[in-house]
Amino acid sequence: MKSDKHNISSADSVDNVNDQDNYQNYKSDRIQKFQQYGIDPSKLPRHVAIIMDGNGRWAKKRLMNRVVGHERGSETVRSIVTSCRELEIDVLTLYAFSTENWSRPKAEVTALMGLLKKFIISERETLHKQGIRLQITGQKARLPLDVRQEIDITMSHTAKNKKMCLNLALSYGSREEIVNAVRKIALKVKKGKLSSDKITEEIITEHLYTSKLPDPDMIIRTSGEMRLSNFLLWQSAYAELFFTPTLWPDFKEQEFVEMVKEYQNRDRRFGKVVCSSNDGSQH
Ligand code: FPP
Numbered sequence: 001m002k003s004d005k006h007n008i009s010s011a012d013s014v015d016n017v018n019d020q021d022n023y024q025n026y027k028s029d030r031i032q033k034f035q036q037y038g039i040d041p042s043k044l045p046r047h048v049a050i051i052m053d054g055n056g057r058w059a060k061k062r063l064m065n066r067v068v069g070h071e072r073g074s075e076t077v078r079s080i081v082t083s084c085r086e087l088e089i090d091v092l093t094l095y096a097f098s099t100e101n102w103s104r105p106k107a108e109v110t111a112l113m114g115l116l117k118k119f120i121i122s123e124r125e126t127l128h129k130q131g132i133r134l135q136i137t138g139q140k141a142r143l144p145l146d147v148r149q150e151i152d153i154t155m156s157h158t159a160k161n162k163k164m165c166l167n168l169a170l171s172y173g174s175r176e177e178i179v180n181a182v183r184k185i186a187l188k189v190k191k192g193k194l195s196s197d198k199i200t201e202e203i204i205t206e207h208l209y210t211s212k213l214p215d216p217d218m219i220i221r222t223s224g225e226m227r228l229s230n231f232l233l234w235q236s237a238y239a240e241l242f243f244t245p246t247l248w249p250d251f252k253e254q255e256f257v258e259m260v261k262e263y264q265n266r267d268r269r270f271g272k273v274v275c276s277s278n279d280g281s282q283h
Contacts, residue, residue, distance in 0.1 A: 037257050039087065043264045045217035048084060049093035049239070051231055052077070054223030054247030067111040072249035074115050078123065081166055083253040085130050087260065091165045091213050093137065095231050099173035102142075113147050116170070120150045124157055131163030137209040138172030167213060174233035181207035210235055218263050220256075222248045238270050 034041040052073060059069030077094060084092040097112060104112075120134075127134060134154045143151070184207045188194040194203070205211060216232055216239045224245040228236065242259045244251070 033086075037087070037260075039257065039260055040264050041088070044088060045240075045260065045263055046089070047091040047093065047214050047216045048089050048218045048220065049095070049216040049232055049236075050080070051095045051219070051221040051225075051229065052248040052251075053221055053225055055249060057223065058247040058249045066108060069249060070108075070112055070115055074119055076249055076251050077119065079253065080251070080256065081123075081127075081132070082130070083256055085132060085164050087257075089164060091167055091216075093167040093169055093210075093213075093216065093232070095169045095172065097138075097170045097172070098230060099139065099171055099176055100230070102171070113144055116168075117147045117150050120147070120154050124154045127154070127166065128158050128161065131161045133158045133161040133165045135165050135167045135213075136170055137167050137177075138170045139176070140170065142171045165213065167210070169231070172209070173230045174228075175230055177209050178204075178234060180209075204234070208234060215239065218242060218259065220244070220259060222246050222251050238268070240266050240268065 030041065055069035055073040056066040057069070058072060059066050062068075077096075080094075081092060096116065101112070102109060134151070136151060136155070140148060140151070181204055185194065185199060185203060189196050189199075210232070213235075215235045215237070219228070219232065219236055219239045220242045221227075222244055224243070226243045232239075240263055242262070244255065244259075246255060
């Protein structure tokens with residue numbers, strides 16, 4: 001997925017700005033916006049992926065049913081989507097339901113599917129107005145029919161939107177995704193459509209659910225757990241990891257902005273050595 005919107009002669013400027021005055025206003029508003037956040041618009045992460053954890057503990061602390069925690073978690077989903085759009089993030093992936101989550105009590109699975117359906121319906125117009133495209137990553141066919149139908153409507157309604165992609169990981173597991181990709185590749189080899197010595201990292205990437213998305217730059221996990229739990233294992237090879245004790249229903253824009261600032265201060269070398277001075281010294 002290509003984007004030039006971090007450049008000032010961006011999609012925004014082409015789509016919305018008709019004359020020079022408006023364009024200058026747009027430019028200064030944008031600079032002011034990022035100044036207020038304290039964020040450098042030239043070093044934004046393109047893809048932010050979040051493991052939304054801690055809904056159950058949030059509810060337990062208040063002696064409430066776990067489902068109430070998921071309901072409050074849905075509110076955080078709404079606000080973080082808006083924050084990411086405002087911060088001009090290209091892709092936001094949210095781990096909303098893992099393949100392992102199917103083994104939770106039936107009532108909790110039903111409640112989560114209900115919340116998901118409610119979100120997909122209630123946010124349809126808001127996503128569209130914000131120029132956000134909905135995408136699903138995972139075993140969509142395993143989802144209940146009514147949920148799938150609403151997803152399909154929202155996906156086609158928002159399909160042409162270019163400002164941001166909201167990628168919901170649903171019935172998703174990274175190992176399952178890789179097995180699925182290997183099977184597809186093996187079939188091509190079997191049919192003589194692909195030679196085994198032509199299997200590269202790019203070919204594997206092309207067969208993942210996320211084939212059209214850039215790799216995540218930031219992976220955030222809330223609730224104090226420090227593991228990836230089968231989330232985007234291939235894609236996160238060079239992602240910057242962020243862990244916070246905050247439970248997902250309490251995760252707010254301010255903390256997210258602080259993480260983006262920290263991201264901008266990290267030295268991303270992608271396994272390479274950086275030579276910065278004339279004498280070629282490395283650090
Ligand atoms: C993890 O918390 C969270 C989930 C398994 C589901 C996440 C779902 C939502 C945030 C709401 C619905 C989604 C959308 C997109 C509207 P947990 O239950 O594992 O918490 P715990 O570890 O404290 O028990």
